Amino acid sequence: MTSFYNDFFAERTELLKADGNYRTFLTLQKSAALFPVVEFHDTDGMQRSAVNWCSNDYMNMSCSDIVTARAQEVIAESGLGSGGTRNISGTTIHHRRLEESLSELHQKESALIFNSAFLANQTTLATLGAVFEQGVFLSDERNHASMIAGMQASKRPKRIFRHNSTEHLRELLQTLPLHQPKIIVCESVYSMSGSIAPLADFAELAKEYNALLYVDEVHAVGVYGASGQGLAFEQNCADGIDIINGTLAKAFGTLGGYIAANRSITEFVRSFAPGFIFTTSLPPALCAASIASIEYLVRNKHLRPLYRSHVARLREILRVKHIPFAENPSHITPVVIGDTERCKALSARLLRDFGVYVQPINYPTVRRGEECLRLTITLRHTEEQMHHLADSLASVIFTA
Ligand SMILES: Cc1ncc(COP(=O)(O)O)c(C=O)c1O
Incomplete structure (x- = not known):
């Protein structure tokens, strides 16, 4: 490959970074026994743990x-x-x-x-x-x-x-x-x-x-x-x-x-x-x-009503803490942030300071101005984890 191609692709990625839309992946160590608690490699090389609040494994069947x-x-x-x-x-x-x-x-x-x-x-x-x-x-x-x-x-x-x-x-x-x-x-x-x-x-x-x-x-x-x-x-x-x-x-x-x-x-x-x-x-x-x-x-038909009650309970707890999530009739709970950089910063603080893993959702996955923290609960998330999430969100949203 000549430097023309190399420079061309590198410049395109740099433009994306300048736009704030470059994606970084968090490398997880997933444990079927402990999920939604996950271990991850932090930027300082240390292994830390967090509660995963952004998985689509809604019924935890990947761990069944x-x-x-x-x-x-x-x-x-x-x-x-x-x-x-x-x-x-x-x-x-x-x-x-x-x-x-x-x-x-x-x-x-x-x-x-x-x-x-x-x-x-x-x-x-x-x-x-x-x-x-x-x-x-x-x-x-x-x-x-x-x-x-x-x-x-x-x-x-x-x-x-x-x-x-x-x-x-x-x-x-x-x-x-x-x-x-x-x-x-x-x-x-x-x-x-x-x-x-x-x-x-x-x-x-x-x-x-x-x-x-x-x-x-x-x-x-x-x-x-x-x-x-x-x-x-x-x-x-x-x-x-x-x-x-x-x-x-x-x-x-x-x-x-x-x-x-x-x-x-x-x-x-x-x-x-x-x-x-x-x-x-x-x-x-x-x-x-x-x-x-x-x-x-x-x-196991009872799992769906049980799952819906988990969603409802999470939202009750978020409401008490005045977390500004978008009300909708489904199980997906987006906390709209509306700004790429702020969304990324909040997600990073949640992970670093509170052990809460929720990936920022930015353009082009959502429209500009609709950047959000998309919360997804699973059957295994506990009441305690819900409270911890709400407290953590309140800390980063209302102090940053
Ligand atoms: C609405 C919608 N359709 C299709 C897909 C693709 O599904 P899969 O992950 O099986 O490719 C996704 C993935 O996230 C999705 O959100």
Whole structure:
């Protein structure tokens, strides 16, 4: 590589640093037994511990003995990697069973697994969009980067509707001929703001205006719905959602993503989506562990109300301390700071002085001015840890 390229990339990174948006990673030592307490390597080289308040392992399934034992069992039996793409020797009984388990969970004809939900969103939307020459996307203005990437890759036009606005979506749909293929794209629980989409209204609009409805339930599966099927079940409109996207990496505690839909759609995506076809499949043990996790969360229905009571208790404690978090109906609690540098400084002080780990969320993950500390509680966080968090936040927010 000549110095031209070296200097070019280094300058771009320097610009990002000057902008305050350079990301630094905290290197954690995660213990399944102690989580959410984590050890980390501090900048002075010392090993310290902190309580993790920013994990998406909402139900602590990544640490579940049932899940890890199942993974170990299948590793012992089958080895680790799958050794192939799904088409070329990479489909095992565990991949098949996981897809059956997911289609059953969502009560759809079939499901298709991908190596991540990012990939599932990106390649599915790119492939569905590209096949409709006259197709158009209707996309919520707050959609995740993976869906935006997929829509862009399809090269189809995109109309953007105001966040969660049924009225604006209807207005846009009214401008399009009924016969024109349309795909409405949204999330159910928005990952950063914690807002919730009016899925039942969107489903009605999709039907009325002859559109497909694609919903990313990544932050909802395992957490909402009586059996963890997601928000569409909680809103009694699952039949009206044509394609559900979910992850195995958050509430289910493993890795991988999926779509669940009618067989005509999964068969089409399976046959044409490059992000499904041209990549080595997930390790069989991971698929088996995911099934164990799904089954556990389906069986243990009491965990979801318990989790919601944890969320409510945390918010009560934060309110008492006047912590300015954004009220929303979900489990994600963003404390809006509204300034990149302050957000980073508060996060650093929380870690250094109080042993509270909450990563600052800055542009481009959120819009400028919406920088926040995104708090996520898990089933294992204790009342004592909640009080410690609230006291620590009060100290840094009201004294800095
Ligand atoms: C809304 C949303 N969709 C998709 C993804 C991607 O999920 P995965 O981590 O399985 O790739 C994320 C990840 O954080 C997300 O927040």
